[in-house]
Amino acid sequence: MQNSSERSRKHRLGLRASGYRQVQVWVPDARRQEFSDECVRQVEQVNASDGKDLLIFSMMDMALTDLFKVKE
Numbered sequence: 681m682q683n684s685s686e687r688s689r690k691h692r693l694g695l696r697a698s699g700y701r702q703v704q705v706w707v708p709d710a711r712r713q714e715f716s717d718e719c720v721r722q723v724e725q726v727n728a729s730d731g732k733d734l735l736i737f738s739m740m741d742m743a744l745t746d747l748f749k750v751k752e
Contacts, residue, residue, distance in 0.1 A: 682690075692702065708715050731737075 695702075710716075
């Protein structure tokens with residue numbers, strides 16, 4: 681029976697042979713208070729500017745329309 685590191689190695693080799701590549705991604709830690717504070721700050725900025733930028737509304741409407749277009 682193989683140990684876990686050998687199984688992992690074989691699994692990674694199989695993925696590479698299938699054309700995949702391993703990457704490492706660092707993301708913000710959503711458990712930190714600073715992350716929550718920044719989310720609140722950004723939401724407050726969006727809410728404060730809500731309705732003031734007609735170009736943004738137009739772009740969002742076009743994007744939403746494109747997103748939900750029924751393909752014929």
